[in-house]
Amino acid sequence: MLNATPDIQFKTQLRELSNAPLNECIQCGTCSVVCSLAPDDRPFPRKEMIWAGWGMKDQLIGNPDVWLCHQCGDCSSYCPRDIKPADVLSAVRQLSYIHYSRPRFLGKLLSSPKGLPIAILIPVVFIITILSIAGTLHIPDGPVNYSAFFPHSWLNSTFATITLIIFGMTIGGLVTFWKDMKNKFPDEPKQKGFTAGFFAVISELITHRNFGECEAQKPRKVAHLLVFYGFILLFLMTCYAIYAVVAEIYPLSFLNPFKIAGNLASLMLLSGLILMIISRVKDKEKFGNSNYSDWLFLISMLILTISGIGVEMGRFLNWDLAYHIYFLHLCTVWFLIIYLPYIKFGHILYRTTAMIFARTIGRK
Ligand code: SF4
């Protein structure tokens, strides 16, 4: 049954994040008609727009449809009232992953620039504490050797621990999200099992098929593919680097195939991120406003990629500033890992989960 209880605070947050005049929607339905991703049955985003106007948090949070939108901006381009439904759905998604993530105060910290200094300080203090305990909080003498600064045993064990804790908490949020989606579609017959839905979505992600379906989104497909594959390749090469440390074949030479693959991944990531930033700045009207969360993710990923390249060059060229760049790189990696559930990283996981759920009930 529809829960029509308005939540004024939620509506205010939506308005602030989306910058949209929520009460001006006339429910003409143009947005749903032009959306090439909306299902025929109860299409989005018109119904979401009325829920947003009423501040119906319970209807919007845990609604898989919000996540089927890929923010192409087609609906915003055609809205006769210029309400920007694409921005409203984006704001709902942001409030959704903050809603499901624990502990919530970290989500609040990450939701506005006011909390950023403290958010940055947390990984910095964390890393300084570890280096102090390891007794290596100083610039080592001699040629650049990062393991003399942050011993691999300390790095791998602390990094693995923090990653496992964060992943555990993220999975907890995703399980609650899944239950909420199920409660919203209690009568929907199951058309596919979880595994079949999972593989269907993976195939969609691999090809980025949905990007091709949205007319306005096509130019962004290349950027997204570069970031997507660049990130996966970099992740795999990082895993190999950890193995190389354990197998005592680290550091790898510049011509090692894994090193070459890692460098290629960095370049893919860098060019994809630059293309994304350009399209967000250049096509603001078409794709809608990028909010703080979008920029936080893009800028941190950019710092991560550039500092990663700097770390490698610093080692090969024996730069004086190599350890400082390495410290910046580590802080950025930990920043992204610790805040994974609250920034666009978490977004990717929530979107994938919603897409799997939609597949299992045949909502496409
Ligand atoms: S096109 Fe605009 S006015 Fe019409 S239903 Fe969608 S958001 Fe409302």
Ligand code: SF4
């Ligand atoms: S932004 Fe694109 S995918 Fe999202 S609702 Fe609008 S038209 Fe559909």
